[in-house]
Amino acid sequence: MTETAPRPTLEAVAARAGVSRATVSRVVNGGDGVRETLVERVRQAVEELGYVPNQAARSLVTKRHDAVAVVIAEPETRVFTDPFFALQLRGISKELTAHDNQLVLLLTEGRADHARVARYLAGGHVDGALVFSLHLDDPLPGLIQGAGVPTVFGGRPDWKDGTPVYVDSDNRGGAREAVRHLVSLGRTRIAHITGALDQTSAVDRLDGYRDVMGDVDTRLIVESDFTPAGGERAMRELLDRCPDVDAVFAANDLTAAGALGVLRESGRRVPEDVAVIGFDDMLLVAERSDPPLTTVRQDIEEMGRLMARLLLRGLDPRGRDENTEGAPSSVILPTTLVRRASA
Numbered sequence: 001m002t003e004t005a006p007r008p009t010l011e012a013v014a015a016r017a018g019v020s021r022a023t024v025s026r027v028v029n030g031g032d033g034v035r036e037t038l039v040e041r042v043r044q045a046v047e048e049l050g051y052v053p054n055q056a057a058r059s060l061v062t063k064r065h066d067a068v069a070v071v072i073a074e075p076e077t078r079v080f081t082d083p084f085f086a087l088q089l090r091g092i093s094k095e096l097t098a099h100d101n102q103l104v105l106l107l108t109e110g111r112a113d114h115a116r117v118a119r120y121l122a123g124g125h126v127d128g129a130l131v132f133s134l135h136l137d138d139p140l141p142g143l144i145q146g147a148g149v150p151t152v153f154g155g156r157p158d159w160k161d162g163t164p165v166y167v168d169s170d171n172r173g174g175a176r177e178a179v180r181h182l183v184s185l186g187r188t189r190i191a192h193i194t195g196a197l198d199q200t201s202a203v204d205r206l207d208g209y210r211d212v213m214g215d216v217d218t219r220l221i222v223e224s225d226f227t228p229a230g231g232e233r234a235m236r237e238l239l240d241r242c243p244d245v246d247a248v249f250a251a252n253d254l255t256a257a258g259a260l261g262v263l264r265e266s267g268r269r270v271p272e273d274v275a276v277i278g279f280d281d282m283l284l285v286a287e288r289s290d291p292p293l294t295t296v297r298q299d300i301e302e303m304g305r306l307m308a309r310l311l312l313r314g315l316d317p318r319g320r321d322e323n324t325e326g327a328p329s330s331v332i333l334p335t336t337l338v339r340r341a342s343a
Contacts, residue, residue: 008049016045067102068311069149071117071131072099073138076110082226082254083282084300088154091304092130099312101127108140118143121255128311130154130304136198144217152311154303156200156332165314166330167306169298171279175208178249178277178296181337183212187247187275191220191263193234193259195251204225205251205279220245224255231258239266245343253278253285253295260342272299275343291341298335306331 010028014021016342019038026034027042028051034042045051070092072079079085089105096103104126106117118320121129127142141159144151153166182190192209195202210216219241224230231250235258237296238245250256256278268274270291278286281297311329 008051017041057196069129070125087300088110091301095305095308122147129208137295172208174296175205179212182247195226231255235259235262253280294343
C-alpha cells in the first residue's frame, strides 16, 4: 500500500497567495467582491498546489451541485442500442462539460424505477433534470414536479397543466414534407409505419402523414415501435394487407431499415417497386442502408445541447443571453428532407 500526500487545504492556498482564507473561499466558490489582482494570485496558488475544492463544502456556499440528471424513460437495452440516444446524450454532455457540470444518467427499466428516480431527484443531489423519451401514461412528470426539480423535456409533452419547457423537432412538418415527396414521385399507395403511438413524436408524424394523404385507407397505416424488429413486423403485415403498396414513410430510420430488409426478402426493388423514406437521418443507419435511405433530418445532437443550455440558463439567470428576457422558452427545431437512393 502506498501512502498518499495530504490534499492541499484552503489554508495552504491562502498562505501561498498571501490572502485570507475567506478570500480564497470566495474565489474558488465563484463569489464576488474580490479584486482581480487577488483573484489571479489565488488561481495561481490553486494551480501550483493542485488544490481541488471540496464539492460538499462548495455546495453549502453556492447552493449548487454542478450536476444534472438525465432521465431516459426507456430500458437500458433500448438506450444502449439505439443511436438516437447516443446522439442526444452527446449533445447534452458537450454542453454540460462546457459549463463544468456533471451528467448523472438515470434509466427507468419499469414502473418500479419511477419512485427510485423521484426519490433521487428530491434528495438534492442534482441542480436540475433533463427528461426525454416519455410515454403518454408515464408518471415521471408528476413525480418530478413533486420533487421540485427544474426540468427541461426532450419532445413535446402531452399534458396541458403548467408551461413545461421542452426542445423538439417539427415532427409534423417533416412528415408532411416526406409524404409530399412520395406523392411528387407519382406514388399512390403510400403507407405509414408509425412509431410507438404512446409518444408524441409518433403521433405528430402520423398527423403529418394524414395531413397530406387525407382520408386514407386505414390498412395502409401499421403501428410499430421505432425499432428495426418492429419495422420488419409492420412491413410484413403491410404486404399481407396491401401487396400493391408502392411507397412507405417510416416513423424513424431504424423502422425504415427493418422495412427495407423485408422488401428485399419479398423480391421488391427499392425504389423501383416501393419507395421508402425514414425520419431522423442517423448517418450510421441512413447511409449504410441498402439502398441508402432518403429521410427527414432532425438535428438530434443539437436537441440535446439546447436542452442542457435551456436548463442551465434557467438555473443561473446571469448566464442568459443579453437578448433573452424572462424564463427560458421551448424550442422547436426545423427538419429537412435528405434525398438518397431509396426514394
